[in-house]
Amino acid sequence: MKKTQEFIANNQQRFLDELFELLRIPSVSADPANKSDVLKGAQLVAKHLEEAGADEVEICETEGHPIVYGEKIIDPKLPTVLVYGHYDVQPADPIDLWDSPAFEPIIKKTEIHPDGAIFARGACDDKGQVFMHVKAFEAMAKNEELPCNVKFMIEGEEEVGSPNLAIFIKEQKERLAADIILVSDTGIIGNEHPSITTGLRGLSYVEVEVTGPNRDLHSGLYGGAVANPINILSEMIAQLKDDQNKITIPGFYDKVEILTEEERNEMAKAPFDLDEYKSSIDIPNVAGEEGYSTLERSSIRPTLDVNGIWGGYIGEGAKTVLPSKAYAKISMRLVPHQDPDEITSLFTEYFESIAPDSVSIKVHPHHGGLPAVTPIDSNGYIAASNAMEKTFGKKPIPLRSGGSIPIVALFEEVLGLKTVLMGFGLASDAIHSPNEHYGLFNFYKGIETIPYFFDEFAQLNK
C-alpha cells in the first residue's frame, strides 16, 4: 500500500475541496422541498465514483430518493467488500443556532480538533465518512493496489429510515453479492482512543395526535369543562415512564438482551469522565434508568424520547386558546432481540389504553429498525481492528453504540452478510445538531485506514 498512502498524502487538499463541493448541496431527505438537491447529491457522488475508477456506475431510481451504485471487480476469485453509506443529511434546523451557514462548509479549529474541523451539515454524518471511502478507493485503484473487489451502495434516505433500501437490495441480491459490508457512519471514543462499534440500537418511531374539540376554543369560556389536548398529551407522555425512569409499556422489556456482569465490567473499562460529559453539553446532572451507568443507559438499554411536541398557540404574546389538537413525535431506541414492529404495536396498544374518553387518539408509525451486533471474532472485525491498530498505533476497543443503523440488520437478513462499523467520528461532532463538524484528523485518518482494511481482509480470506 506504499504508493496508495503516498497518493493520499499528496492529494489531501484536493480531497477536501471535493468534499466541500458535496457538503454545499442541501440534500435533506426529510424535506420534500429539497428533492432536487438530494438528486444533485446523488449525481455528484456518482461522478466521483466514476472518476475514481468505478465501473457500472448508476443512479438507481427508487420510489423515493435514488441509490448510487458502482463497482470494481478486479478478480472474481478475490473477496468482495460492499461499502454502504448515505449522501442525504438531517434537516439543519434550528438554523439560527448555527455559527456559520449549515451548507457553507468552513474549517475552524476547536479544542478537540487543534488541526481544524470541517463545519457543515453532513460533514461527519455521513458525507464526510462516505467520501473517505471514495477517495481511499481512488488511491488504491489509480495505483493498482486494490487487493479486493469493491462495490458501493450509497443511498439518499438513511435519515428518513431507508424506506426503499429493503426493496432495492431484495431486487439486486446478485449484483450486491459480497463477503462483507463496510460502513463508516459511527464514531470512535477519541482520537487517542480508537474503537469499533459492535452493537447498534434499533429504533421504533411514532407520531401521536390527540384530538379534543373540533376547533380551537376560548379557554375562558370552555376551560375547566372540556379536556385540553395538550394537558392530556402531557399526562399521557408522563405515564410512559415510572419514577425509576423505566418505560411502563407492558411487555416493552420482555426481549431485552441481559448482559452478564462480566460484559458490563468490560464496558466499564472504556475511558469515560462524567464531569467532562456533563460539561460538554452543559447539563447540571445526568438522568436515566435507575441501576445503570450513563454509558449503559446510552448503549445497552432501550429508551423512550419525545423528539418533538407541538399544539395550541406558539406565536408571540399570549393567546387564551383551548386547542383542538396536540401532537408529539416519539422514538424508542431498542437493544438486541427487541423487534421494532412489535414494540410499535405494544406502544400503540398502551398509548390508546391510557387515553381518557374525553379525547380521541391517533398513532402513526414512522420508520423502525432492528438492533444489530457484530461478532468480534469475525474476519471483518479483525481486519478493521488490525487496520486501525496500524494507523492509530493502538488496538481499538469494541464498543456498543446507542445510535441506530437499521439497515445493518436488514443486510444480514436479506444478503446474509455481516457488517463492520468502522467509523471515525467523535461524540462531540454534533451530528443531527447545529454546528455539526468533522475533524480533519479523522477525515484523513479514515482515508488512510481504509486501504489497510482491504489489505487485511484480503489476507484473512486467502
Add this chain to the structure above:
Amino acid sequence: MKKTQEFIANNQQRFLDELFELLRIPSVSADPANKSDVLKGAQLVAKHLEEAGADEVEICETEGHPIVYGEKIIDPKLPTVLVYGHYDVQPADPIDLWDSPAFEPIIKKTEIHPDGAIFARGACDDKGQVFMHVKAFEAMAKNEELPCNVKFMIEGEEEVGSPNLAIFIKEQKERLAADIILVSDTGIIGNEHPSITTGLRGLSYVEVEVTGPNRDLHSGLYGGAVANPINILSEMIAQLKDDQNKITIPGFYDKVEILTEEERNEMAKAPFDLDEYKSSIDIPNVAGEEGYSTLERSSIRPTLDVNGIWGGYIGEGAKTVLPSKAYAKISMRLVPHQDPDEITSLFTEYFESIAPDSVSIKVHPHHGGLPAVTPIDSNGYIAASNAMEKTFGKKPIPLRSGGSIPIVALFEEVLGLKTVLMGFGLASDAIHSPNEHYGLFNFYKGIETIPYFFDEFAQLNK
C-alpha cells in the same frame, strides 16, 4: 327614543357596511407585524366617533397601542355613562381552518343565525359589539334624544392583557369621571334567552421554559442518559393536576369563593343541554374538576390550561433529536377573591419545586387580571335588565361567565366605578377561533337595546 329607533331601523345597511370596513383591518395586537394595522383600527374608530357627534375625540398614544377617547357632555347635571371596548383582535391562526379569509367579512346563514351572521375575526370580539355603541350613540345624538352624558374609551390591547390601560386611567382619572361603565364584550345564553354577565373569572398567564443540554443532541447517542426537556415538561405539566382534576399548586384554592347550595341551585336553572354542548364542539365526553357541573366548571371554578406547547423537531418526517429546550404557555382562570399576582407566584414557586435537577427552569409571567362581580341590585344592572326586557320581551338571567375582562376589576379599583356587562354574543360565535362570527340579529338587537339602557339609567339616577 322613537326617532332614535326609527333612525336605527332606517340605517341598518349603512351600519353594516361601516362595520365591514373596520373588520377588514387586521388589528392583531399580539403580533408586532400588525402594529400599523392596529393604528389604522384606532383611526377608523376615532373617525366614526367624530362623525357620530362625539367631541374631544383623540387617539391617545401609550407605550403600546393607542386608546381612542371621545365624549358628549350634554349637561353636567345628568349622569354619565363611560363606554369601554376594544378594537384589537386575536390572531387569526390557525388560518387554514377558516372557511373564508379572517379579514374579509361576509354574511352567511347558520342554523343558529337563520337571518345570517357576519363571519370575520373580531366580528363579535369586540369590533362588532363596540360598533353597536358607536351607532346607538350616533342615533341618539343625531336625533337629540341622548338622555345622559357619554364617554368612550376604546382600547387596542385587550387581547394582550391591556398592559397600558391601567397607566392611562390613572393619569386620566378626572377626564374619565362617570357614574357607570358599560361594556359589551360578553354574551347571552341564546337569542331566546337573554342574560347579563354578573361575574367574570380573573387570569394568570405564564410562559415556561425547560432547558436540558446546551444544544440539540442525537437521541441515539444521548437518549436514555440525558434528561429530555420535552419529557420533563410533560411530566411537570401532568403534576399540575391530580386524578380528580384538582389543581395541585399549594394554596391555589385557599381564597376561592365558595358558593352556597342556594346559589348553585339558582345557576343550575339556566337552560343547558349537555348533549348539545358536546355535539356543538364534537367531543366524546366532557372532563373537569370532580364534584362540579359543566356550567360550574366553566364559571365559578378556577382552571389551568396549557394554551401552547412546543419543542424539538416539529417539521415533516422523522428527526431523532433530543432537544435543548421545551416551552409551554399556561393560563389559569381565577374566581372572585383569587389574586393573579399571588397565583402567579404560587405557580412559579411550585413549578420550580417540581423540576428535577437534570434541567433548568424559567417562568416568565405574562399579563394577569382580577376576577369581578356586578351586584344585581345596582342601578346599572337594573337599567340593563329593563332595557333587554324591552327589546327581547323577556327578563334576562344574571349569569357568571368563565371569561376574563381583567380591566373590570381595574375600573373599580382606580375609578371606583361598577361595570355593567351587557354583551350580545353567543357561545357558538367561535370567538378566538377560526370562523368567528356575530349574528345580524345580535348586532342590530344590541344597537336597539343600548339607547333604552341610557334612558333607564337616566330615570334611575334622577
